[in-house]
Amino acid sequence: MEQLLIKIGQNFFLIFGVIALGGATTMIFAKNAVHSVMGFLLSMLAVAGCYLSFGAEFMGVAQLLVYAGGIVVLFLFVVMLVELSKAKEKGLFQRQTPFALALVLAGAVAFVGVFWKTLFGASAREALTLAPGLVAQGEKLGNAQMVSRGLFAEYLLPFEILSVILLVALVGAVVLAKAERV
Amino acid sequence: MPAMNQVLLISFLLFSVGVAGVLIRRNALIILMCAELMLNAANINLIAFARHSGTVAGQAFALMVMGLAAAEVAIGLAIVVALYRKKNSISVDEINLLKG
Numbered sequence: 001m002e003q004l005l006i007k008i009g010q011n012f013f014l015i016f017g018v019i020a021l022g023g024a025t026t027m028i029f030a031k032n033a034v035h036s037v038m039g040f041l042l043s044m045l046a047v048a049g050c051y052l053s054f055g056a057e058f059m060g061v062a063q064l065l066v067y068a069g070g071i072v073v074l075f076l077f078v079v080m081l082v083e084l085s086k087a088k089e090k091g092l093f094q095r096q097t098p099f100a101l102a103l104v105l106a107g108a109v110a111f112v113g114v115f116w117k118t119l120f121g122a123s124a125r126e127a128l129t130l131a132p133g134l135v136a137q138g139e140k141l142g143n144a145q146m147v148s149r150g151l152f153a154e155y156l157l158p159f160e161i162l163s164v165i166l167l168v169a170l171v172g173a174v175v176l177a178k179a180e181r182v
Numbered sequence: 183m184p185a186m187n188q189v190l191l192i193s194f195l196l197f198s199v200g201v202a203g204v205l206i207r208r209n210a211l212i213i214l215m216c217a218e219l220m221l222n223a224a225n226i227n228l229i230a231f232a233r234h235s236g237t238v239a240g241q242a243f244a245l246m247v248m249g250l251a252a253a254e255v256a257i258g259l260a261i262v263v264a265l266y267r268k269k270n271s272i273s274v275d276e277i278n279l280l281k282g
Contacts, residue, residue: 013184017192024196024219028203033211040215043196047222050192053184054233056241059225066248071218071255078259079211082266093206094275100205108198112191119187143241150238151245159242162249169253176260179267 016049031092033079041072058144189230196223210265210272214258221251 008015023046026039044067051060094100112119141149151159196219203216225244232240266272 011184014188014192017188017196021192021195021199024199024203027215027219028199028207028212033209036209036212036215040219043219044222047196047226050226051229054229056229056233056244059229059241059244062245062248066252067218067222071252074255074259075211075215078262081263082211082272092208094208097206101202104198104202104205107201108195111194115190119191146238147241147245150242154239155242155246158246162246166249166253169256173256173260176257177263 013050013053016046016053019043020046020050034076037072037075037079040075041068044068044072056143058147184230186230186234189226193223193226193230196220196226208273208275210262210274210277211259213274214255214262217258218251218255221247221254 020043023039023041023043027036027043028039030036030039044063048060048063048068051063200216200220200223203219204213207213207216225247228240228244228247230240232238232244262272265277269276
């Protein structure tokens with residue numbers, strides 16, 4: 001039992017990654033758009049688990065709040081707002097579906113082929129470890145504090161630009177979605 | 183900690199699924215969701231390598247990618263709603279307003 005738990009703990013990332021892949025596959029192949037959104041939700045929750053397995057607690061919680069809490073609800077809202085019965089009659093998938101899937105599969109095979117040594121060689125099996133100099137600092141500060149140092153000290157300008165982008169997107173969304181006559 | 187090859191492989195596969203979704207679906211909403219999925223696959227790499235290099239830059243930029251993704255969703259959904267008002271459909275095959 002203990003062995004099993006240790007094994008699960010070691011493969012935390014792999015388990016969540018496979019769950020995320022399952023959710024994503026459900027998302028692109030589901031016939032019902034609501035099921036697609038549910039697959040997306042599962043995928044986003046699993047990606048949050050992946051972030052936790054990297055020791056990035058702040059990013060994991062932000063992922064839960066932003067994606068599972070905000071974006072999925074927005075998507076669900078629009079899916080239910082838009083009537084999709086017409087789309088069903090005309091077919092859910094494009095005509096080029098088999099070619100597109102074959103292309104993506106070929107791309108995946110090419111990726112694994114090119115990076116075979118990188119992916120499965122001896123050097124690739126070493127774990128992603130924290131750099132030794134930063135272990136002490138990381139333990140002292142905690143993840144959220146480290147991220148906030150990065151955001152508000154080192155990368156303040158990109159952060160401010162991002163806030164302007166969000167404002168523009170907000171105004172743009174209101175203008176786009178507004179009815180024609182005021 | 184997960185090994186590097188696991189991280190690269192999983193994030194590449196997630197990205198591939200996103201690309202496949204964009205290529206095969208007709209529904210504009212699902213195409214938007216696939217774009218989000220691709221951004222998340224990139225985020226996994228950013229955070230994993232932030233851990234690897236010991237700097238906080240990867241996590242900070244992953245947070246910025248997340249903010250950009252939120253802006254993208256807001257605009258994308260507004261466009262979808264506007265299109266549905268205009269064309270009564272959100273199938274990308276029927277959106278050819280700019281065709282000469």
